[in-house]
Amino acid sequence: MTPAISARDLRKVYPGDPPVVALDGVSIDIRDNEFFTLLGPSGCGKTTLLRMIAGFEHPTAGTLSMHGENLLDSPPHKRPVNTVFQSYALFPHLTVSQNISFGLEMLGKPADEIKATVDEMLALVKMEAMADRQTSQISGGQQQRVALARALAPRPRVLLLDEPLSALDFKLRKEMQLELKRLQTETGITFIFVTHDQEEALTMSDRIAVMNAGSVRQIGQPRDIYDHPAERFVADFIGDTNFLAGEIISTENGHAEVRLTSGKTVPAPAPEETQSGRKITLAVRPEHAGISAGNDGLLSGDLREVVYFGTDTHFHVALDDGTAFVVRRQNRPDVASDLQAGTRVSVDFPPLTGQVLRD
Amino acid sequence: MSDLSSSAAKHASRTRWLLLTPALVILVFAASGPLLITLVYSFLTAGAYGGVEWQFSWDAWFNVVFERDIFEDTLGFSDAHLSIFWRSVKLSLLTTLFCIFFGFPTAYFIATRPKKQRDLWMLLIIIPFWTNLLIRTFAVVELIRNEGTVNTVLMALGIIDEPIQMLFTEFAILVGMVYVYLPLMVLPLYASMERLDFSLVEAGYDLYATRLKVLRRVILPLVKPGVIAGSILVFVPSLGAYVTPRVMGGGNQLMIGNLIELQFGQGRNWPLGAALSITLLAIVMIALMVYVRTAGENEVRHG
């Protein structure tokens, strides 16, 4: 099946002194009907990529196609793509329903069809009661819904959303996350969603592309990316991670036997190209590790600090090789916390929970 | 107790009036005063050598639009005056339209430059404005007179054999006024365009609007306050323009301003001049009221 959007080696250099390389060879295939998220820190080029798909920026090099057809030669108003802008960009001189009908009018749809679609969209985002309000007379969350309805009304093949939730408060944000997911499923439109909030990306996406400094570091399903980060940046950016030094002893179909600095060995998933004898970094999530008093675990060290967080407790350990390691344990009222700062502890994690990183 | 507070209140009110005095003096003497004098003069009789005689008369107002044929003693519309009114209104409207036509792209261009460059561009617009009006007008004369730049170039290129008579025509007045008043259009237009959120323009393109549609459906409605302000700033002084029609029209293409001057000068008919001034004021007020009302109605209709 041809991808909805296919980008090959996209480069974007903004002229200047020095020139800014906003995209440094980005290749992505986005499938039809997919909720696809671009995730990355500020300035990594997410907006630039999105604007390129919308047609507001032209790449310095590379190709971009939609359903197999070259996109780069068509101006923004000819692309079957709509954008939900970060600032919403609602037309202040038009009412809510006039905003929603704008795209349909520009496409020259007949009046009765426009009216029907607008009503349908108003219902979809639950804004029927405010159809005739000025856009300045509705709340931020409501503006967000209108922006969404306006972009969905012309039935684009791809909907671009540039951090649409970042201006909302926490509770509304949670609500809208579910709402967006619902809308995507109901309409079957491909969503390309930009965020720098990893939790948002993990909860909503079918697939995520993690970007850094103008390039895509990893593409995969949320679970894939969380459990099997490909490299240090991804592991660090998504969730909390402990990094352990290690050495590969042997490899066997995607798994490697890793010797830790303590001398003990543990099996962990590893990238294909990993070779025996290599020094590598092993990533271990804090919640996958366990801690107990004693000296006989996989790793041992001194417990430096115990921090209580309500749902869980964080144990900060200084391992014998000097590395800092955090263990997170879920709290239960019936289990008393026995460990005190200053005690010797051993840290364990089950086989195959760590991940060998590509460096 | 109540005595005390009432005297304090009196004191406060006296201070208030005292503080208001400078503004009131200016209003009375500089604004209402001259206007009142003009109004009174328009109902007096013309003195033989200029000035007025303190004798009530409707003559001036009568002569604004009517004319008595001295030989046949018949009454008719004063064609001369009416055609001057008509020319003034027509040229002022055209000036306003052309100023919008040239000023809009100019303001848009400046507003879309990088922030650092904008001030420089605005300076280039404003510099001519600091130059004496007469000099600017004569600069245009130099361009379009028979031996001027335009005719010389056209003849040198062999496009025309004889110079085109442009100076001393309505066309010349129009060119002069558009040139002179253009900054008054660009300034408010630029001010409203600079505030324009260009993501709205992108939103327009994104929603399948062509360039023209974006201009008509997004940009124009949003910068309308600037268009209105600019139009008023251009139309009002155009209607009363004196120097430009005098120089460019060469004395045979009069506008209201010139006609008024004529009455106070050679014509020695101050009451008529006063009545014409009040008429000009009335035309401006009516035009503004009509314009603002229609512009405001559009606003309501659009949303």
Ligand SMILES: Nc1ncnc2c1ncn2[C@@H]1O[C@H](COP(=O)(O)OP(=O)(O)OP(=O)(O)O)[C@@H](O)[C@H]1O
């Ligand atoms: N018009 C421009 N001219 C010059 N540099 C630009 C321009 N637009 C973006 N950049 C630069 O390109 C890089 C990528 O910018 P972009 O807006 O795509 O980042 P982003 O990932 O969307 O960041 P954020 O999360 O902060 O929105 C940044 O370094 C930015 O400074």
Ligand SMILES: [Mg+2]
């Ligand atoms: Mg951005």
